[in-house]
Amino acid sequence: MAGMRSYNDGCGIAHALDVAGERWALLVVRELLFGPKRFADLRVGLPGVSANILAQRLRELEQARVLVRRTLAPPAGSRVYELTEWGRELEPVLVQLGKWGLRSAELPRDAPISVDAVMLSLRARFDARAAEGVAGVYELRFGADRFRAVVADGRFELSRGVAENPVAVIESGPRELDLVVSGDKPMSALTDSGEMTVHGDKRAAERFTALFTLD
Incomplete structure (x- = not known):
């Protein structure tokens, strides 16, 4: 981590901040938690960061072994950034x-x-607790991006990819879904306005979005 500022403190918290405490660093990690991304994809998820600063943070995180660069197999052949096992622990x-x-x-x-x-x-x-007795597979769609959500036995699993036989598919922008799960807007208001589309069991979709409250 040559050239980076350091707290020069033996505390683990201080060292963690030395590694990932620079501005944008943890947000880069956030953008990679669901899988590898190209530089251009990271720019989409982090519109407020300049290309130069993003490149610098990626170099620093790679040097710190938080992430690695690799090239996808043909025919894609794209260079992507991916969290290491240690990076995923964040x-x-x-x-x-x-x-x-x-x-x-x-x-x-x-x-x-x-x-x-x-x-x-x-x-x-x-x-x-709200998920007790709720079970189902759901798909969340944001344009071409897909996420598979599974609720069962009070547990929640979420991964990037297409869901097989989902009970409901929720299609919207990220802000619109956030408005619903935060309770700022009812799902019906967004489906009526066309900002959100629900395929399949609409009641199941509403039950799903009601599972996300801050305890």
Whole structure:
């Protein structure tokens, strides 16, 4: 981590901040938690960061062994960034940090939010008690991006990809889904306006979005 500022403190928290405490660094990790991405994809998820700063953060995180660069097999052949096993260990940290931030009265609810940020917020918001007795597979669609969500036995699993035989498919932008799960807008208002589309069991979709409350 040559050239990076350091707290020069033997505390593990201080060292963690040395590694991933620079501005945008943890948001880069957030954008990679659901799988590898190209540089251009990271720019989409982080519209507020310049290309130069993003490239610098990626170099620093690679040097710190938080992520690696690799080239996808043909025919794609694209260069992507991917978290290492050690980098993926930051997920519960980010979930708890997100839960803490969501409780803030100053949260900028009208600011841009990425698909991956909303997906991670679902993990932060999931209420296992509310999910007792709920079971189903759901698909969340954001343009060409797909996520498979599974609720069973009070547990919640979420991964990037197509769901097989989902009970309901929810299609919207990331902000629209965030408005529904946060309770700021009812699903019916967004489906009536055309900002959200639900395929399949609409009641199941409503039950699903009601599972994400801050305990």
